[in-house]
Amino acid sequence: MFTDRVTMWMMHGYFPRVEGHAFIQLSCTPLCHGMGRALLFGALMKGGTVNFVGQSDLSTLLEDIALVRPTELMVVPRICDLVYQQFQNELRRLSAHVDDRVALESAVRAEMRERFLGGRIVWAAFGAAPLPARMVEFMESVLDLPLHDAYGSSEGGGFMIDHRPIRPPVLDYKLLDLPDLGYSRIDLPHPRGELLLRSESVVPGYYNRPDATAEVFDEDGYFHTGDVIAEIAPDELVYVDRVKNVVKLSRGESVAPSRLEGLFSTSEVIQQIFVYGTSDQSYLLAVVVPAQEAVESVGGDPAVLRPRIAWSIWRLAAEADLHAYEIPQAFLLETEPFTPQNGLATDVRKPVRHKLQERYGARLEALYTAMEAFGGDI
Numbered sequence: 001m002f003t004d005r006v007t008m009w010m011m012h013g014y015f016p017r018v019e020g021h022a023f024i025q026l027s028c029t030p031l032c033h034g035m036g037r038a039l040l041f042g043a044l045m046k047g048g049t050v051n052f053v054g055q056s057d058l059s060t061l062l063e064d065i066a067l068v069r070p071t072e073l074m075v076v077p078r079i080c081d082l083v084y085q086q087f088q089n090e091l092r093r094l095s096a097h098v099d100d101r102v103a104l105e106s107a108v109r110a111e112m113r114e115r116f117l118g119g120r121i122v123w124a125a126f127g128a129a130p131l132p133a134r135m136v137e138f139m140e141s142v143l144d145l146p147l148h149d150a151y152g153s154s155e156g157g158g159f160m161i162d163h164r165p166i167r168p169p170v171l172d173y174k175l176l177d178l179p180d181l182g183y184s185r186i187d188l189p190h191p192r193g194e195l196l197l198r199s200e201s202v203v204p205g206y207y208n209r210p211d212a213t214a215e216v217f218d219e220d221g222y223f224h225t226g227d228v229i230a231e232i233a234p235d236e237l238v239y240v241d242r243v244k245n246v247v248k249l250s251r252g253e254s255v256a257p258s259r260l261e262g263l264f265s266t267s268e269v270i271q272q273i274f275v276y277g278t279s280d281q282s283y284l285l286a287v288v289v290p291a292q293e294a295v296e297s298v299g300g301d302p303a304v305l306r307p308r309i310a311w312s313i314w315r316l317a318a319e320a321d322l323h324a325y326e327i328p329q330a331f332l333l334e335t336e337p338f339t340p341q342n343g344l345a346t347d348v349r350k351p352v353r354h355k356l357q358e359r360y361g362a363r364l365e366a367l368y369t370a371m372e373a374f375g376g377d378i
Helices: 002-014 034-045 061-068 077-095 101-116 133-143 210-216 257-264 292-297 302-319 353-373
Strands: 024-027 049-052 072-075 123-126 147-153 157-161 170-176 192-199 223-233 236-242 270-276 285-290 331-333
Touching: 034 049, 061 077, 061 101, 072 077, 077 101, 077 133, 077 292, 101 133, 123 133, 133 147, 170 223, 210 223, 236 257, 257 270, 257 302, 270 302, 270 353, 285 292, 285 302, 285 353, 292 302, 302 331, 331 353
Parallel strands: 024 049, 072 123, 123 147, 285 331
Antiparallel strands: 147 157, 170 192, 192 223, 223 236, 270 285
């Protein structure tokens, strides 16, 4: 039944057919994930060819893309990070030989598009997690195409594309107030709350789990997505964060960690970041995995690396006009990346928050204690 439902919403146009092109897709999404299966089915339904990456750790990803030369690409934010890192590497490699920075960046973008991405992409989208506007702009400048924002769930497939519900399969939606987190349908300037949907593609329930089924469907048959959404206009919905991920700080401010993590991960010196906060504290902390190039450039010296990372966080925060409470005031340095192998990231490279909290929670709480002892300066 799930396959039939996924097939249905794909036939309704979630993945467009591009006339005049041999459809070739590179799958960067694992088949244990609903989107991975949907991409596979969608390509085959359109008479296309699907290629899979050579290594599941993404170590050959850019090489795979260059060899396959896909016409359609569906990516997750981590893959955009890899493209951005490659762009920065190319800039550093060539900067000593070119004086005109604007011309150099334009030339590297063209090289990325033609050599690293195959030069044949005619449609591209991202999903699985939000992508900062800064990264969307970068990817679009490299692809020379719009990068579409796809939103959905394993229980129902695709619900939205570019912030607008896909009709069909979506029949209706509504927002549910979350008073404990400070989100309401009467919020200004935009209503906010948990997104509830009625859709033809949603599964009827969880197998042999009537208790779990009752938790995610209300009495009118609306499916609880578990996502906080802002309705910025009729039928225009913007993702904020997972309900269970939102942190309410001690002074009442609600913070969406994944949005901040997406922003700060665009830094050239940050490979990964985990933003942490509790209702007992008025500010955030973080765990930062520095980019390998940044580590090498300072000879691995944390005394030099720390201020570079801190400056980068504050610069990005200023550019994004963040509130002071949205900026981590201190961070732990971590040399081991968050991966599926150590359980700190999913197969699509989304952070596994409860595992990250288990591993770093005690150290982060100790950091809070130390900062209080030193008057917030450490």
